[in-house]
Amino acid sequence: MTLDAETVLQLGALGALVVVGPVVVLTRAPRAQVIAFTCYGLLFGLACLAFQAPDVALAQFVVGAVALPILVLLTLARMRRHQEEADATRARLKKERQG
Amino acid sequence: MSFSAILPPIPVALPLLTAALLGFGGKHTPRRLADAIAIAVATLVTCATIYLAIEAAHHPIVYWFGGWKLRSGVPLGIAFVVDEAGAILASTGGLLTTLALLFSLHYFDSVGALFHALMLIFLAGVCGFCLTGDLFNLFVWFELMSAAAFGLCAYKAEEPAPLQGAINFAVTNTIGAFFIVVGLALLYGRTGALNLAELGRAIGPTPDLLVVIAFFSLTLAFLVKGAIVPFHFWLADAHAVAPTPVCVLFSGIMVELGIFGIVRVHSAIFAGVLPVPGGLRDVFLVAGGITAVLGAVMAFAQRHLKRLLAYSTASHMGIALSAWALASPKGLAGGIAYLVGHGLTKAALFLSAGLVLHTLRDVDEIKLRGRGRSHPLVGAILALAALGLAGAPWGTLLGDSLLDDLAMKQHLHGFVIISWFAGIVTAAAALRAAGRIFLGFGAREPEAPDVGGIEGEAPETAPSPRRVPVPMLLAPIAALICGTLWNLWPPLRQSIANAAGQLADHAGYLARVLRGAQAESIAPHLAPPSWVHAVIPPLAALALAFLTLARSRLPFAMRRRAAGKLNIFWRPLRRLHSGHVGDQVAWLTFGAALFAVAFALLYR
Amino acid sequence: MSDDRDELDPGARGRTILFFIGGVPLIGLLAAAMVQLPRSGAGHSLYGDLLVGAAVRERHVTDVVTAINFDYRGFDTLGEELILFASVMGVLLILRKSDEQPACDDREDERQTRRAPPTSEAVRALGLGMIGVTLTFGLYIITHGQLTPGGGFQGGVIVATAWVLLYLAGDARAYERATPKPVVEAFEAVGALAYALLGFAGLLAGLSFLANLLPLGPIATAHSGGTIALLSVATGREVAGGFVLLVTSFVEEALAERAGSS
Numbered sequence: 026m027t028l029d030a031e032t033v034l035q036l037g038a039l040g041a042l043v044v045v046g047p048v049v050v051l052t053r054a055p056r057a058q059v060i061a062f063t064c065y066g067l068l069f070g071l072a073c074l075a076f077q078a079p080d081v082a083l084a085q086f087v088v089g090a091v092a093l094p095i096l097v098l099l100t101l102a103r104m105r106r107h108q109e110e111a112d113a114t115r116a117r118l119k120k121e122r123q124g
Numbered sequence: 125m126s127f128s129a130i131l132p133p134i135p136v137a138l139p140l141l142t143a144a145l146l147g148f149g150g151k152h153t154p155r156r157l158a159d160a161i162a163i164a165v166a167t168l169v170t171c172a173t174i175y176l177a178i179e180a181a182h183h184p185i186v187y188w189f190g191g192w193k194l195r196s197g198v199p200l201g202i203a204f205v206v207d208e209a210g211a212i213l214a215s216t217g218g219l220l221t222t223l224a225l226l227f228s229l230h231y232f233d234s235v236g237a238l239f240h241a242l243m244l245i246f247l248a249g250v251c252g253f254c255l256t257g258d259l260f261n262l263f264v265w266f267e268l269m270s271a272a273a274f275g276l277c278a279y280k281a282e283e284p285a286p287l288q289g290a291i292n293f294a295v296t297n298t299i300g301a302f303f304i305v306v307g308l309a310l311l312y313g314r315t316g317a318l319n320l321a322e323l324g325r326a327i328g329p330t331p332d333l334l335v336v337i338a339f340f341s342l343t344l345a346f347l348v349k350g351a352i353v354p355f356h357f358w359l360a361d362a363h364a365v366a367p368t369p370v371c372v373l374f375s376g377i378m379v380e381l382g383i384f385g386i387v388r389v390h391s392a393i394f395a396g397v398l399p400v401p402g403g404l405r406d407v408f409l410v411a412g413g414i415t416a417v418l419g420a421v422m423a424f425a426q427r428h429l430k431r432l433l434a435y436s437t438a439s440h441m442g443i444a445l446s447a448w449a450l451a452s453p454k455g456l457a458g459g460i461a462y463l464v465g466h467g468l469t470k471a472a473l474f475l476s477a478g479l480v481l482h483t484l485r486d487v488d489e490i491k492l493r494g495r496g497r498s499h500p501l502v503g504a505i506l507a508l509a510a511l512g513l514a515g516a517p518w519g520t521l522l523g524d525s526l527l528d529d530l531a532m533k534q535h536l537h538g539f540v541i542i543s544w545f546a547g548i549v550t551a552a553a554a555l556r557a558a559g560r561i562f563l564g565f566g567a568r569e570p571e572a573p574d575v576g577g578i579e580g581e582a583p584e585t586a587p588s589p590r591r592v593p594v595p596m597l598l599a600p601i602a603a604l605i606c607g608t609l610w611n612l613w614p615p616l617r618q619s620i621a622n623a624a625g626q627l628a629d630h631a632g633y634l635a636r637v638l639r640g641a642q643a644e645s646i647a648p649h650l651a652p653p654s655w656v657h658a659v660i661p662p663l664a665a666l667a668l669a670f671l672t673l674a675r676s677r678l679p680f681a682m683r684r685r686a687a688g689k690l691n692i693f694w695r696p697l698r699r700l701h702s703g704h705v706g707d708q709v710a711w712l713t714f715g716a717a718l719f720a721v722a723f724a725l726l727y728r
Numbered sequence: 729m730s731d732d733r734d735e736l737d738p739g740a741r742g743r744t745i746l747f748f749i750g751g752v753p754l755i756g757l758l759a760a761a762m763v764q765l766p767r768s769g770a771g772h773s774l775y776g777d778l779l780v781g782a783a784v785r786e787r788h789v790t791d792v793v794t795a796i797n798f799d800y801r802g803f804d805t806l807g808e809e810l811i812l813f814a815s816v817m818g819v820l821l822i823l824r825k826s827d828e829q830p831a832c833d834d835r836e837d838e839r840q841t842r843r844a845p846p847t848s849e850a851v852r853a854l855g856l857g858m859i860g861v862t863l864t865f866g867l868y869i870i871t872h873g874q875l876t877p878g879g880g881f882q883g884g885v886i887v888a889t890a891w892v893l894l895y896l897a898g899d900a901r902a903y904e905r906a907t908p909k910p911v912v913e914a915f916e917a918v919g920a921l922a923y924a925l926l927g928f929a930g931l932l933a934g935l936s937f938l939a940n941l942l943p944l945g946p947i948a949t950a951h952s953g954g955t956i957a958l959l960s961v962a963t964g965r966e967v968a969g970g971f972v973l974l975v976t977s978f979v980e981e982a983l984a985e986r987a988g989s990s
Contacts, residue, residue, distance in 0.1 A: 035768070076768060079877035080793040083869070087885040092971060095892055099978035133803075133927070133937035140810050141924040147813065148917035152910070189803040191936040195782070198774055202803045238817050245814045252807065264807035271811045275818025287822065306758065313765040316773020326774075337761035702739060710743040714750030720757045 031075070038072035059097050066090040128179040132187035132204040135169045135176075135214055135251035136265075139244035146237035146244070158237035162244055163225045169247060170218030176255075177211035181622050182644050184208075184636050186257070197638065199319035205257030205637055208623035209460055213377070213384055216464050217250035219606060220376040220471050224369035227475055227599040230482075231369065239279065246272035246373060253381055257392070257637060259311065260318045263304045266345070266385070270297050273378060276370040277362050289365030292705045296358040296712055300348030303716075307341030310334055311393070320392035321637035324630065331397050331727045339398055340723045342389050344716050350382025351438040352445055353415040354715040357701065357708040360422075363434035368478030371430060375437040376471040380463040383444045387456070387627060390448075395630035400451035403726035407719070408449035413542050415442030420549035422701070425694065429477045429487040429557055433470065436513060436550035440466045440520070443543050447527050450539075453648040454530045457624035461611075462523025468607035469512030469519035473554060475600035476506040480561065483592060489557040494564025502592065503562030505600050510554035514547040514661040517653070518607035522617070524661070525653040544661055551665035556672050566673035611653060621647040788944040788952040789874040797879060798959040802938045805959070806923055809966050813920045816970040823977045847898030855897030863890040870964035874953040880960040884967025891972045895979060907976050916969025922962035926955055 045065045052058040066089025073082035142165045146158055179185060184207035192201025221243060228239070249269030256262050274297075278290035312318060314334055315326035327335060344355075351359040359379070363371050390400070398404060419439025426432035444466070447459035479502045481487050484495050496503055512519020524543060531539040559565045610616055625647035626632065635641035700707075783795040797805050866886030873879030895903045930939035942954035951957065 144920035334764040710747040717750035
């Protein structure tokens with residue numbers, strides 16, 4: 026088996042995915058995980074390019090590296106807002122009970 | 125050009141078009157207009173699929189989208205292959221959607237037409253799944269059905285419980301769907317084909333690991349959808365939180381399509397290379413048997429009516445899976461009869477559960493004890509539909525009768541015992557609930573500790589007038605009438621026989637799609653249902669329900685001792701059904717590994 | 729609250745063990761099966777070869793993938809488009825509560841203290857500058873799917889990104905003005921509707937559902953491929969509209985907040 030440039034590119038892309046994939050899973054903090062996941066999405070798009078699938082690569086870039094992170098970040102922001110509101114309500118109730 | 129040459133895309137395209145129209149109106153579509161349009165479209169789809177079922181009696185109708193037919197013998201575009209079985213199930217889906225929409229006429233204020241649009245999209249997914257002859261297309265409709273189902277499940281999203289239930293449902297089912305893609309990729313990589321018939325031809329006669337794992341992957345998704353143990357956990361959570369009309373579709377057709385998906389994929393692609401009698405049979409018989417027993421036991425342990433019915437669905441799907449594993453045209457006929465019969469009677473059950481929720485504002489059997497005395501009609505419908513689970517003529521009678529007959533001939537006495545057990549116990553559980561709610565029988569505390577998960581049931585309707593609206597009553601009664609026809613009307617029995625003959629005819633399917641052959645498959649001869657099945661199990665279920673309710677009359681000490689012994693049995697079950705999505709995924713992975721290893725060992 | 733529960737969760741350990749007992753053999757078997765696939769680039773699939781050979785000649789387009797998506801297998805794309813449509817509807821259903829709930833007074837003072845930091849001038853300038861470029865690029869991708877990689881799906885998301893930039897660049901008022909929800913909903917639905925209608929047009933013309941009706945035009949121009957370009961535009965509309973709708977329903981609260989604080 027001869028290693029031409031294309032094979033090297035493909036193996037490199039796959040290797041990067043193998044490294045970044047577990048990083049995504051092991052990152053526990055949600056916002057950090059979004060960043061890791063975005064990196065994974067970009068690399069996955071590059072892998073698609075390396076395997077001669079530009080259409081899929083484009084779809085992967087826009088979905089994996091743009092759309093999905095935005096949606097997850099928006100969800101996180103919304104959840105935090107709800108959490109803060111719940112905390113504030115709880116604190117107020119506590120104050121009222123003490124006072 | 126005959127009518128059947130343009131009809132196949134209609135059951136999918138028409139509801140999708142209408143859903144987009146309703147979406148266009150958004151929140152501003154008047155409620156009654158949305159009701160009228162949605163019911164009209166669902167009825168049209170039902171009629172169209174029934175017409176297709178009549179047309180497909182002799183051989184499947186093949187329809188090529190975009191006009192892309194075979195080229196040098198290879199399918200170029202997407203085909204719908206409308207066979208009898210697919211058309212029957214699609215029309216069941218259409219009928220149940222119509223009934224569910226009829227029932228929801230008096231339902232909670234919907235958000236504009238979103239509810240109607242999602243129901244129609246769900247129906248389109250059901251029809252597409254039943255009629256397609258292309259593996260990727262099958263996946264698309266499967267996903268469309270799921271996407272609509274997730275939204276419908278979380279409909280009452282004001283409370284946290286529906287979201288939790290919908291999340292469990294979405295997570296487990298999406299993992300399942302992921303495996304369809306894995307199987308699809310394996311098959312496409314090997315054969316370069318997506319058409320089911322072309323795959324069946326290209327896959328070759330010798331099973332190797334790739335073929336086996338591809339079959340496993342495709343099956344897994346359908347096992348999850350079909351709520352086979354240990355993939356059944358999502359079912360009760362989703363049913364407990366979903367609005368009742370949506371439960372009708374979940375239990376009446378969606379779960380059934382999980383089982384049908386296995387049959388379809390196997391009969392079109394794998395029947396030549398992985399025949400059921402060689403090994404697969406035992407795996408599926410065991411899985412089906414465990415599901416039937418566990419589902420029935422869990423159903424009996426519930427006090428939440430919708431949860432009870434959901435577990436009974438799992439139990440019945442276990443029987444349906446075993447029916448397919450009996451591996452004969454008669455078994456397939458019994459399976460189809462069973463799936464549709466169960467769907468209709470379960471629809472009636474959920475609709476009556478919806479009536480209970482509407483009139484009594486709750487579905488907790490214990491809390492409602494005796495409170496239904498003023499609504500005898502609702503109680504009667506609930507009890508009748510419950511008898512259908514045990515094999516009354518509006519339920520699973522024909523299926524039970526055919527399957528037991530066949531199993532006796534194959535000396536599978538275990539199957540017969542389990543199928544009677546499942547039918548009697550699930551029916552008794554529902555009858556017990558009906559007796560307690562509408563007659564005030566039984567103790568104020570449950571006979572078994574509640575083995576629950578996610579709780580929470582809020583009324584879905586505005587505070588009700590004393591009288592039940594007529595359409596709400598009509599819907600379950602119509603389901604029971606259709607069930608009776610299904611079991612007893614001879615022409616329908618002939619349809620079932622044709623459907624089974626076509627499903628069993630792998631070579632015929634390939635020849636029809638790839639060569640346009642006109643040959644007719646040999647339909648098995650089906651005996652009319654035996655009256656033994658129509659009488660004995662329902663009576664047994666009544667007796668069991670009565671005994672359970674009368675147990676409160678036993679001396680206290682005896683009850684205590686029995687309860688103490690039973691706790692050893694209930695505690696692990698309760699821990700198992702925790703309602704935690706992590707548990708469900710862990711069990712899914714574990715169960716998937718069991719199936720994969722079993723298949724791999726069988727075809728080493 | 730959920731953190732407390734996880735720590736107290738007695739099942740966590742058993743769950744992990746169970747997961748690995750199942751997961752390891754499962755991965756092993758999947759890998760063993762995948763090893764039996766033909767080597768990448770080595771195997772030629774019958775279907776693929778057939779389509780690659782035929783598409784340019786029959787459809788006058790140079791991007792075969794788009795020809796497959798919107799013609800040979802255009803029916804799949806209808807389903808996929810509707811999956812997105814249904815998902816967006818589902819999200820709207822789930823998020824609808826806060827639509828109906830007006831901001832309560834007792835949260836007003838908390839909001840004052842927790843005002844969002846002002847958007848930096850750099851982000852603002854860069855964001856506004858990129859809106860035009862992104863929008864143009866998205867429209868280009870949608871309309872040139874039949875010639876170069878891309879099409880309605882990809883282009884639709886890019887167009888929607890332009891809207892997100894508008895929000896990020898910090899002009900909440902402009903964002904609100906540019907995206908009245910009913911209009912976006914209708915915009916999205918028309919995309920889905922147009923796709924289905926183009927399918928029915930084939931039926932009405934006496935051909936099959938989704939048959940290509942229009943003249944194919946010369947090879948490799950912006951108007952080659954007949955209905956392919958139209959279907960791509962319909963998909964682009966649906967995807968862009970759906971994504972903007974999602975983003976809008978997520979940020980509505982934040983918008984209300986910013987509008988109140990500025």
